[in-house]
Amino acid sequence: MTDMLKFEGKYYPDGRASDPREMGWMRGAPPDCSKRITFESDTFLDFPKIRWSLSHMRELTATANIRCDRVNPSHFVRSDRTAEIEALSFIDETGKSHGFVDALYDTYTDGLLVLHRGRIVYERYFGALEPQVPHACHSITKSYAGTLAASLVHEGVLDDNELISHYLPELEATAWRDASLRQVMDMQTGLAYSEDYSVADASIWSYARASGWRPRPPGYVGPRNLCDYIQSIDRDGIHGANFSYKSVNTDVMTWVMERVTGTSFPHLLHDRIWSPLGCEEDGYMIVDAAGMAMSGAGLSATLRDLSRFGELMRCNGSWEGKQVVPASVMHDILTFDEPSKFSGNFSYRSMWWIPKDELGGFLAAGIHGQRLYVLPEAETVIARFASHPVASGAANEAITYPQMLALVRLLSA
Amino acid sequence: MTDMLKFEGKYYPDGRASDPREMGWMRGAPPDCSKRITFESDTFLDFPKIRWSLSHMRELTATANIRCDRVNPSHFVRSDRTAEIEALSFIDETGKSHGFVDALYDTYTDGLLVLHRGRIVYERYFGALEPQVPHACHSITKSYAGTLAASLVHEGVLDDNELISHYLPELEATAWRDASLRQVMDMQTGLAYSEDYSVADASIWSYARASGWRPRPPGYVGPRNLCDYIQSIDRDGIHGANFSYKSVNTDVMTWVMERVTGTSFPHLLHDRIWSPLGCEEDGYMIVDAAGMAMSGAGLSATLRDLSRFGELMRCNGSWEGKQVVPASVMHDILTFDEPSKFSGNFSYRSMWWIPKDELGGFLAAGIHGQRLYVLPEAETVIARFASHPVASGAANEAITYPQMLALVRLLSA
Numbered sequence: 001m002t003d004m005l006k007f008e009g010k011y012y013p014d015g016r017a018s019d020p021r022e023m024g025w026m027r028g029a030p031p032d033c034s035k036r037i038t039f040e041s042d043t044f045l046d047f048p049k050i051r052w053s054l055s056h057m058r059e060l061t062a063t064a065n066i067r068c069d070r071v072n073p074s075h076f077v078r079s080d081r082t083a084e085i086e087a088l089s090f091i092d093e094t095g096k097s098h099g100f101v102d103a104l105y106d107t108y109t110d111g112l113l114v115l116h117r118g119r120i121v122y123e124r125y126f127g128a129l130e131p132q133v134p135h136a137c138h139s140i141t142k143s144y145a146g147t148l149a150a151s152l153v154h155e156g157v158l159d160d161n162e163l164i165s166h167y168l169p170e171l172e173a174t175a176w177r178d179a180s181l182r183q184v185m186d187m188q189t190g191l192a193y194s195e196d197y198s199v200a201d202a203s204i205w206s207y208a209r210a211s212g213w214r215p216r217p218p219g220y221v222g223p224r225n226l227c228d229y230i231q232s233i234d235r236d237g238i239h240g241a242n243f244s245y246k247s248v249n250t251d252v253m254t255w256v257m258e259r260v261t262g263t264s265f266p267h268l269l270h271d272r273i274w275s276p277l278g279c280e281e282d283g284y285m286i287v288d289a290a291g292m293a294m295s296g297a298g299l300s301a302t303l304r305d306l307s308r309f310g311e312l313m314r315c316n317g318s319w320e321g322k323q324v325v326p327a328s329v330m331h332d333i334l335t336f337d338e339p340s341k342f343s344g345n346f347s348y349r350s351m352w353w354i355p356k357d358e359l360g361g362f363l364a365a366g367i368h369g370q371r372l373y374v375l376p377e378a379e380t381v382i383a384r385f386a387s388h389p390v391a392s393g394a395a396n397e398a399i400t401y402p403q404m405l406a407l408v409r410l411l412s413a
Numbered sequence: 414m415t416d417m418l419k420f421e422g423k424y425y426p427d428g429r430a431s432d433p434r435e436m437g438w439m440r441g442a443p444p445d446c447s448k449r450i451t452f453e454s455d456t457f458l459d460f461p462k463i464r465w466s467l468s469h470m471r472e473l474t475a476t477a478n479i480r481c482d483r484v485n486p487s488h489f490v491r492s493d494r495t496a497e498i499e500a501l502s503f504i505d506e507t508g509k510s511h512g513f514v515d516a517l518y519d520t521y522t523d524g525l526l527v528l529h530r531g532r533i534v535y536e537r538y539f540g541a542l543e544p545q546v547p548h549a550c551h552s553i554t555k556s557y558a559g560t561l562a563a564s565l566v567h568e569g570v571l572d573d574n575e576l577i578s579h580y581l582p583e584l585e586a587t588a589w590r591d592a593s594l595r596q597v598m599d600m601q602t603g604l605a606y607s608e609d610y611s612v613a614d615a616s617i618w619s620y621a622r623a624s625g626w627r628p629r630p631p632g633y634v635g636p637r638n639l640c641d642y643i644q645s646i647d648r649d650g651i652h653g654a655n656f657s658y659k660s661v662n663t664d665v666m667t668w669v670m671e672r673v674t675g676t677s678f679p680h681l682l683h684d685r686i687w688s689p690l691g692c693e694e695d696g697y698m699i700v701d702a703a704g705m706a707m708s709g710a711g712l713s714a715t716l717r718d719l720s721r722f723g724e725l726m727r728c729n730g731s732w733e734g735k736q737v738v739p740a741s742v743m744h745d746i747l748t749f750d751e752p753s754k755f756s757g758n759f760s761y762r763s764m765w766w767i768p769k770d771e772l773g774g775f776l777a778a779g780i781h782g783q784r785l786y787v788l789p790e791a792e793t794v795i796a797r798f799a800s801h802p803v804a805s806g807a808a809n810e811a812i813t814y815p816q817m818l819a820l821v822r823l824l825s826a
Contacts, residue, residue, distance in 0.1 A: 026704045029640075029668055029671035029672045029675075029677070029705065030638065030639075030640040030703040030704070030705050031703060031704060036702075036703055036704070037704070038702045038703070039475065039702070040637075040702060058471070058475065058476055058477075058478065059475055059476065059477050059700055059704060060475055061475055062452065062471065062472055062473055062474055062475065063471055063472070063476070064471075064472050065471065067545060070483065070486070070693065070694075073483070132480060218631070224453075225443065226443075227442075227443040255442055255443075258442035259442045262442075264442070280483065281483075282695060287472055289449075289451045289452070289453060290443040290444060290449055290451070291439045291443070291444060291449070291450070291472060292442065292443050
């Protein structure tokens, strides 16, 4: 019998019942019409199709490659603790008890990789994901971008006190005119822009249609690329007053990076992350109709390569003896504290989340369950891909958070 | 002063003047409107944009990966003869004298790699192409597909005497009903289908719009994937009577392969070519809205990986001591002779061209100048990518053919 799970008032089949391999999405030549997932139908990110799509984004839309160098991939040492970890059970925030693996299914996990002291202690794939297949990172993309922007500020290539219009004069007549680069990097901008995925006319959907992340309906007359869309955004509120999570900030920040460095974001990722970390597979990014990568959500990477990025951050920006991200950038992210600007008990700095909670550390997070937990005190990195039916993390945090806590307690024991 | 070249009654700037890097296509954040190349504009394969686009197909449309195994890439030994080769001059078919390098520019070459006795004697890149970047192979894709189909026939997985409708019952009411797999593999089908790229309403453009190779105009109501398109084709003429080059045959052949093996064409390419040959980079294929790869023209590969395929064929299907393509398949291609079915002095077998000319050997060929010459007697393989303004090979053969002849004579001296 299929276990049905309820989120936001709707019932969904659980992770086992919605396994995309079992469901036969895109199998057959051609796939039966009932098993096809097409970009143009605009249902490819609907549940349960999303369970296939997030591991196959490049088969749905145009992408730019992020090449791994092939020559010297870094290799993880393994110190397997699968049996212990999978024997864990824990109580979720509603009081329900879960086994570790059942909880992964109940949160629609596609892959989970745990590094402890730099060694792989757990690595398991579900659904459509495989070790060599890149999965959508969604807003984890932002943390890659924020890290690069902060590094460029450290190097003096960018000045985070400068106004966006200094770097991008074409934004003089928009909300971005008097926003500083730092305000954009920390999402402290006042924008007439809404990001509630559960609301049909939220700005995030205009952003998605402009960027090529979602198809455009017949007769669409809106912006056809990210830069045009960004120029359509007016101010609403005061820049610098409060944290307000709006994805489009990332694309403005990346636009500045690309303008000043003369290098595309996928190439920056190659030069500054994929190459120095010896990533083992190519990543890729969704590109818009002007060839610009969607840095708010457009990265796909393998779980192992995501874990490498997490391990870099855990090790204070150092990788195999080389400082890849300046220590001052790490210090700035970890010590940032402007509580008056946040409505919850967390911070957000250079596009990293810093919750003040029992788990500790900091994280990158994306819709539908993407997570990269960086836990320096626990000497642990947890990379997780998922294809949860609901965009908002709230739907799975009640299970995932106590699960991660149980895991970290085991490793730290 | 720009040297203008004339093809099919039109003048075009030469290879140097149309260099896509010099022209600045897709540079800048965002690229200036005059320098943008977008899929939806339907001009991305027009000259001179094509000079950028053929090295960037995945940035324009959805693609499926063909993974290289990373673990044990094969390495070419080099025995460089660049100086000798570039010192060559030759007389083209119109009586004009050319230097070797000038001729490469005059034929809009993006890359040329020459293997002699398995060693790289010449490798040079032009325009937007780099050693690690896959370039559109166009109809060279067909020769990969034909080789795999012939191998599957050899293995008894397919029977080339069987009718297409035996394998694909859904084609019972179409031109394919009573065509044999062999007739399709050799393009000896009678189809109401035309393939003159210079004619605006030729069937090839319907094929291109259905397959996702070209955008669909607003209000488009035609087929939205390859299989639907294939089902729309009626018979015109007698199957088996004559050779008639029609790309859609390849897609029908590949559809049969995919149906019978239960494996997609990109995966077949990985399993049977990329992996055994130790290809050094991923390739990729354009996929349609049903996820089916366009085997008539949709492959992109690096010049080196294309050269590996040529070397495999030169060595009678053997690679590093292992028979990757059955020797009987090679023998069948090389000894095939049904002159009454061909209007010129050549054959076409299992999607390879076998010209009866001074150069000898056999070749794979694609529009806009793609060529893979396999010359067993001369112990030579020549892989060439180009972005010629004109689709038909006729526009550059007057230069390219005598150039290749001069090259082979030098190597054979």
